[in-house]
Amino acid sequence: MSTESLVNKEAFAPEEPHDFGERWRVGALLLILADAAFVAALSFSFLYLRALDTQGSFHPGGTGVATLWWPWTVSAVMVLSALAYWTQLRGSFANGVAVSVAGMAVALVLTIVQMYQFPFTVSDNAYSAAVWIITAANVFHLALTVFLGLGIAIRRQRGANRGARDWHVRIVGIWYTWVCVAAFVGTLTISVANGTVGCPLAKDQPDPGARSVPSSSCSSSAR
Amino acid sequence: MTTADIYKTDPSPVAPHGGIMRRLNVGTGIIAGIVLAVVANVLAKKLADGHTHEPDVRAVFTMFGWAVGFLLGMGAFTGPFRWLVGRDLTHADELFLAGKDQGVGRYFRFTTDHKVVGIQYLVLVMVMLGAGGSMAMLIRTDLISPNSGFLGPQTYNSLVGLHGLTMILATIIMVTGPFGNFVVPLMIGARDMAFPRLNALSFWLLVAMLPILYSAAFLGGIPMGWVGYTPIADQGPPGVDAYMMAILVFAVSTAVAGMNITTTIVTMRARGMTWTRTPIFVYGVLASVVLALPAFPFFMAAELLLFVDRVMGGGFYVPNRGGQPWLYQNLFWLMGHPEVYVILIPAVTALMELTAVFARKPLFSFRIAVLSIIAIVGLSATVWAHHMFASGWAPDLNGPFMLTTEMISIPTGGLFLVILGTIWRGRIWTAFPMMCTYAMLWNFIIGGITGIYLSDVPLDYQLHGSMFVTAHFHYTLMGAGLTGAMGALGYWFPKMTGRMLGNTPAFVSFWLVQIGFNVTFLGMFMVGLQGQPRRVVHYDASFHTGNTISTLGAYCIGIGMLVLLYDVISSWRHGDLAPMNPWGAKTLEWTVPNPIPLENFAVLPVVTEDAYGYGEEPVPESEPEPVPASAGAEADVPGAPA
């Protein structure tokens, strides 16, 4: 079944770049849907384990909790980078793409440093493992984002994104927005879990990042 | 698109013969995979020397190295790399990737042509079914007598898990892989899939997965069945790492394939192919992949958490560290029940498609068919906890989940209505594919009804974890799903290979398989009701009769499948040459010549009516296009009086 000489030269009817970009947009959104399910699964796991607190061991104390200002800072840097990217698309910020790539790279480095700074190891308990995996997911997202952003920057430099291929830029922009949302969801999950992580912990582990715990959430955790 | 038409607007002056990518194939892939695996293994030994989890770290690193190296060696990352540096693939590159003028060699490369990928998937599925079937034969041989001692408990438990996983993975891809890739773009009048390179990637990821999966057999096996329940998975040997990595790779492949097929169907249907004119099989494939797209990440997350547990000592599933095995079960079944319909819907819709052709009648109540599929897709996301009735998790939710589970029988009944209505008063041609429809009607009604028993909570308390469940899901996944795939194979074989599937061996195989199947699993229902648990290497002597019946039936299936295998191979090699449209069907895939040219259609078709106009006056041409307008309503369509 060789395809030799079967190719009909007339078959290569030109395709509208617009249709092509539209197709890529649908594909990107679908991949983001799958990724969203993944992020939701991680978030659900964290909160579910938190709610069950099996054998009182979700976070029995003895190790610290993650400081919250760190992931929120990372999220903020990511949002600013995404804004820079989008403003360049609107035409009002000449070096927006470059700035956004730099910003995402900074966020990536910050997140990795954050993982080294955790006052616990991944194997301490379910809480530590859950914080670790959510942060690791963010690292993965950021690494992909830096790759995509770098690609767009290089391609702009080489002029490969002009004209018919400008949809690359827009689709990477969608991804930028999504990673910000994902980072926000992850950070929010950690915050919620931290805020209710249990009274003994809040007492013996005063942490600048941990919010004060309302008494109602103390009584609800079955200790 | 294979064609880089778009690049005509922006030609890139790269030498047409340039690039290492033209030298890559499976061979380089395997070499690079092995090299990277070895490197990763050494690295892991350095990293985790003496650590508690050293064997797991090494196993995982090695497998990861293999997968990345294999894909690298195949050239899977050429496209993204060239994109990164701003040197997009040229038109010539794209044509090379599509396998232009490459003969048989293109089946062993990172070829993007959807027809090549479809054939690759078909072969892969047959290999996997063969592997899983061989394991089934061994399992049944062990169970031929109460304490046969043929396989030890360790081997047996591993085989049960690997058989289950192999078969589940094979059945997930058995319709959407071969036929979804080969047939769907033709059926909707497209030149290729939306993302041809991702198409190739989804296939080669599976090839990278298989050695990982079967390495489990050499790494101590898997002790926990295909569901991989924790915490026994936390306890298992490094074989569990293989299970875990295989699923991670598979989940990526599914996400990529699902996104690709969905985009293709949503954005690339031929002009005039509105949603009401889209063939039902396209709906089936779409429903399957749309369902898989958000479902499989849950499985992936479940395995990733297991990864943290096993490789880094996390505590997600370990109770005394605040973990909880129910978390795994929830994540798993959030994927696990939709997955049943991921398998079933495309198979059943393939049968609907061919039933209309072989009964020479329009599909009965197209609207109910579509609504049923949508309802099943919607409901299937809400029923997962019926697998956990007996787990003790949230007994208060048993009632609601019983409700949603039983509700799903209403749209399933709708699927039966559509097929029966199509058969009614048809001119039924009982060729091999049509016989599969009949077999499905018989098997699926048994599978469906026993499913209702299991949705009933008190009955489920008794039947859960017994052979009854095993028999039930084999009736749905094999009796309906695999039978549907076999029908689809018989139906589309002439288009995919250009040759007719031999008739007599197909008939012999059909009867052997179907009779063997019913004998096997009725025997299993029997011992299930008597109280035999699943996945036991030996059993109480009171279950002897039923098990012996099952084993004999299983041998019958095995022989039948081998006859079909012979038929496929021999017909493929020297069967009768197939005419362009041997069944007189009206869908678009039958309007292209055999063998199908690289870009499928010389001129893209424009659709003016749906593909089920059997016995109807053709709609008068309203389209002023110079194109032969039709959904295959060519002059060769029978029963259309001029």
Place this chain on the structure above:
Amino acid sequence: MSVETTPADRQGRSRSEELKTLTILWAIFTVLGVIFALIVPHHLMGPSASNTMTEVERTFTMFSVASAPVAAVVWALAVYSLMRWRRRGAWKEGDPDGPPLRGHGMTSGIWIFLSSALCLFLLIWGLAALSKVDSAAASGATPLEIDVTGQQWVWTFSYPSQGVESDQLVLPVNRPVVFKVTSDDVIHSFWLPEMGIKVDANPGVTTSTSTVPDRLGLYHVRCAELCGLLHADMETNARVVTSDDFDTWIAGQGGHA
């Protein structure tokens, strides 16, 4: 176009004949199904040893009886269509097509209505059976509490009020019994096949199930969740004895009644 070359009146007659034959086929299949449903499941599941199992067997039989006509409809239609409209020989170009029947509102409506009604019936039946099973042990005498521990690959049963531990399960007849089930390691599933109860033994959590054994005899405890190497051997005996024999056994084990 018309492939039915028959005149309208003949068609009307043939339609009623069709319906008649179909109904007969359906009736035959239904009767066969009901006979099967009434005899076979009960025979296979064996005599019940508890009120739960009685309920399970009744539900199973009921569902089988209720689904017999449904399966019969499908099979009758399939068989009839095959007998009546099967094409002899292969299809050739130019053969007439079947009638262009694209749907029939009434048929579809009835089909959907009936299947919904049946589904509702099964749901109500199931909920009723569930509440019956759940409340089984709540009535009657003070329930006997037994702590069940699964571990790889044995069961141990502890009678906390009696101060007895054993590898065998001994139950007094006609007294409600509550099992508190847990596991020392991986997930097991505590199954008393003859009594129709099953609940997973989860590490770190206690689940419970209850029943009232109502028949003397020797029964089985099996593990219904793959739990590793010797899963198949993880079973032991359950004896249902008279109240006096139970007290004797407790005393023999060094416990107190």
Place this chain on the structure above:
Amino acid sequence: MGKKLIGPIVTVLLGGAFVTVLGLLLHQSLSPAVAARVTAATPPSATEQHHVYVHLDTYPDSMAGEHGKDGGAEPDWVSYGPGTNINVPAHSLVTITISQYDGGEAITNPWFAKVHGTVGGTETVDGKPVTQIDPEAVGHTWTLHAAPTAQDPLFVSAPLPAVPDDAPIAAGSDYPKPIEVTFSFHTKGPGKYIWNCEFPCGDGYYAKFGGPMSTRGYMSGTFTVS
């Protein structure tokens, strides 16, 4: 006709051969059984024909077991020796002596620190009869279960005390002086049984039932009454 049949038949035969080869590769090859030493010429009782003796050892590693030179694939795994498959005659009195060389700690289920199913409900530890041992210092157990087939039920469980961690290494050996545990029980009719250790002593990350506990030939075996 003949020609048409050859292809399918050859395919079926090849497929069957493939599965057979696979089956033979996976077929459990039981290591040689530990034969019971039959001593008493005079039957121990009217119903029993033999009194048989079996001697087993438990080692903290696989060096001395049936796993071959240097402990086989997993030299660090704890194991029973000299073999794990035991053959005894039916309707006999079986006396098992276990030399226990391994240490241990608290058992998860204290019920298995007691002796079950032996003659008199006791075992002797270095000559002293006991009905249970300290659940905080269990080395292993030898626990026999009935397989789920129609054969006479047989349940025997004997705990083996842990050798203290600070015990001195015996002269001329790699191990400390073993603790000798002896117990007897009666076999009934012929049957195939399995036995294993119920003290979580395996490697493995979770619940310590992985590794040697979950692999044939280390901490579990078969017990055939014939």
